[in-house]
Structures are given as structure tokens and as C-alpha cells.
Amino acid sequence: DAGVIQSPRHEVTEMGQEVTLRCKPISGHDYLFWYRQTMMRGLELLIYFNNNVPIDDSGMPEDRFSAKMPNASFSTLKIQPSEPRDSAVYFCASSFWAGEAEDTQYFGPGTRLTVL
Amino acid sequence: AQKVTQAQTEISVVEKEDVTLDCVYETRDTTYYLFWYKQPPSGELVFLIRRNSFDEQNEISGRYSWNFQKSTSSFNFTITASQVVDSAVYFCALSPFPYGQNFVFGPGTRLSVLP
Numbered sequence: 241d242a243g244v245i246q247s248p249r250h251e252v253t254e255m256g257q258e259v260t261l262r263c264k265p266i267s268g269h270d271y272l273f274w275y276r277q278t279m280m281r282g283l284e285l286l287i288y289f290n291n292n293v294p295i296d297d298s299g300m301p302e303d304r305f306s307a308k309m310p311n312a313s314f315s316t317l318k319i320q321p322s323e324p325r326d327s328a329v330y331f332c333a334s335s336f337w338a339g340e341a342e343d344t345q346y347f348g349p350g351t352r353l354t355v356l
Numbered sequence: 357a358q359k360v361t362q363a364q365t366e367i368s369v370v371e372k373e374d375v376t377l378d379c380v381y382e383t384r385d386t387t388y389y390l391f392w393y394k395q396p397p398s399g400e401l402v403f404l405i406r407r408n409s410f411d412e413q414n415e416i417s418g419r420y421s422w423n424f425q426k427s428t429s430s431f432n433f434t435i436t437a438s439q440v441v442d443s444a445v446y447f448c449a450l451s452p453f454p455y456g457q458n459f460v461f462g463p464g465t466r467l468s469v470l471p
């Protein structure tokens with residue numbers, strides 16, 4: 241398997257524009273996570289899905305952020321409109337629940353977003 | 357409120373030394389998860405371990421070991437015989453069971469292993 245794939249790897253946009261980040265999890269994984277990393281706030285869990293269903297989006301910073309998982313092989317994180325404070329590295333991760341003793345998250349390479 | 361403290365901001369050791377990274381957490385939950393992640397200089401994130409609060413057994417994986425003590429709310433990580441490739445930022449994290457709301461990361465400890 242190619243691992244978790246994220247696109248684009250880098251995105252530079254202007255304030256007010258819509259930004260869509262994409263993630264393809266590892267085939268067969270039933271959990272998908274979106275994280276954000278900034279210098280100011282560190283690492284944060286934004287939202288996670290189980291079997292394509294959003295379970296907890298309490299980490300999503302505000303209504304400008306939305307995430308979808310239309311099928312088991314694809315998820316998007318959208319920011320509309322984008323603001324400079326959204327500049328961060330966004331990581332996607334997936335995992336397969338194999339019981340309490342087993343649960344490894346595999347991370348994508350991240351998308352570095354810069355909002356000017 | 358959930359909180360994770362990694363008091364060691366930076367640690368430097370010489371190769372082959374053992375090193376322990378401290379993690380202290382605060383939670384009112386009776387069941388929760390604890391995690392460790394590694395972020396090498398290249399920037400990717402690597403999941404190292406997840407520990408359930410009801411399992412206080414220590415974990416060993418190769419040169420890595422974890423000591424979970426509920427009595428002191430600590431989940432410390434030890435690298436035995438450190439190597440240069442262990443140089444990274446290590447994050448401890450706390451999550452309610454099963455995941456989600458109030459998932460909290462610590463600020464990270466930067467480990468430098470010198471040759």
C-alpha cells in the first residue's frame with residue numbers, strides 16, 4: 241500500500257479564498273483523523289471519522305472549516321473563507337481498529353498551507 | 357480540563373546513552389487513552405504507542421519502553437541506547453475514551469542525540 245496520501249503537499253492562497261485539502265487513507269482502515277499543527281497552538285485534533293461518519297468535530301475551530309468523507313477512500317477538509325491564521329501544516333491519519341491491544345495510526349506527509 | 361505537560365523542552369544526549377522523556381497528564385475521566393508520537397526533522401508524524409488507562413502494564417518495543425503510572429498521572433517514555441536517528445520532537449497526548457473531544461497534545465520535547 242502507498243500509505244496515507246495527502247494533496248496538495250503545499251498550498252499558497254490569498255485570504256478569502258476557498259481551500260480544499262484532500263486525503264486518501266490506507267485501504268481497509270476504518271478511522272480517519274485530521275490534525276493541524278501550528279507554532280502557536282501546537283498539534284490539535286480537528287475531527288475524526290469512523291466508517292466514513294464524522295464522530296467528533298469539536299476540534300474544528302469555527303464554521304469556516306468543514307470536513308467530509310464521501311467514501312472509505314477519500315476525505316476532504318475545506319476552509320472557506322481562508323484567513324492568515326489558518327496557515328499551518330494539516331495532517332491526515334488513518335487506522336484500523338483491531339481491538340484494544342492494536343491500533344496504529346498512519347500519517348500522511350501533511351499539507352503545508354500558507355494564507356497570505 | 358484535560359492537560360498534558362512535557363516539562364523537558366529540549367534534551368541532548370550522546371549516542372548510546374539512555375534517555376527518559378517525561379509526560380504528566382491531568383484528566384477527570386476514568387477511562388482515557390495516552391499516546392506518544394515522534395516528529396523527526398523531516399516533519400512527518402509517526403505514531404509510537406497508544407495506552408489504555410485500564411492497562412498499567414509497561415510496554416517494551418525494541419529500544420523503546422513506556423512506563424504508565426496512574427498514581428502519579430505519568431506516562432514516561434524511555435529510549436535505551438539512543439541513536440542519532442532518534443533525534444526528533446516527541447509528543448505525548450491524552451484523549452478521552454474512545455477519542456475526540458478534548459484530545460490534547462503536550463508541547464513536545466526536542467531530543468537531540470549527538471554522535
